[in-house]
Amino acid sequence: MEGKFSIRHLLLLSLCTSLLSAEAQENPLSFTARLSGGISISQVHGDQISGFNKFGYTTGASIDMRRKASSGIQFGILLTQKGSRKVPNPKNGDYTSWSYRFTYIDLPLMRTWDSQEWWIGAGIQPSILMRGEEDFYGNGFTDLTYLELRTIDFGAIAAAGWKFSPLISAEVRLSQSLIPISSEPEQPVQRWNNFMMNMAIQWMVTLSFG
Numbered sequence: 001m002e003g004k005f006s007i008r009h010l011l012l013l014s015l016c017t018s019l020l021s022a023e024a025q026e027n028p029l030s031f032t033a034r035l036s037g038g039i040s041i042s043q044v045h046g047d048q049i050s051g052f053n054k055f056g057y058t059t060g061a062s063i064d065m066r067r068k069a070s071s072g073i074q075f076g077i078l079l080t081q082k083g084s085r086k087v088p089n090p091k092n093g094d095y096t097s098w099s100y101r102f103t104y105i106d107l108p109l110m111r112t113w114d115s116q117e118w119w120i121g122a123g124i125q126p127s128i129l130m131r132g133e134e135d136f137y138g139n140g141f142t143d144l145t146y147l148e149l150r151t152i153d154f155g156a157i158a159a160a161g162w163k164f165s166p167l168i169s170a171e172v173r174l175s176q177s178l179i180p181i182s183s184e185p186e187q188p189v190q191r192w193n194n195f196m197m198n199m200a201i202q203w204m205v206t207l208s209f210g
Helices: 002-026
Strands: 030-045 054-068 071-086 098-106 109-114 118-135 152-163 168-177 197-209
Antiparallel strands (some): 071 098, 118 152, 152 168
């Protein structure tokens, strides 16, 4: 019995190995490199203004990993300018203008779902602050004076893309901080009366390789 039992298990093991090998051959893990570039429009909650008035750039690369064509995992690294900008309103006697500019390295990690012509994705996005700047007098951007930003902005991201061809696609991404990027001031101050959170929309053209 022991010999028959061992042979039976050996046959089952061989069958399982064959099935796993066949599945791996049918669905091998594939990688696609992606280069992206475009513009970002953003706003900051808590800085006493609203509207996506701050324009910047966004550029970087990502890797798409998948075993089937309909879904996958996408990880990227992008350099993105975020912030906010107050625009004058001369009709109401307001001629003042000021801006924040925050430069981040975004690290989006998304689950994606595809069709032949489009794709959508959702996930998380930690962002590393590289530099924070302000321009309150129209003389150009300088380092922040009183505002202290946290080094990491942890947020959520949603994305959608349209495939013009296997090589070229266009995409739009919406990201939102999940935790404040600064502490709430003990006393409300000019241009800052609440905890602050980034919100950005990125419009990009992407080239895919692989």
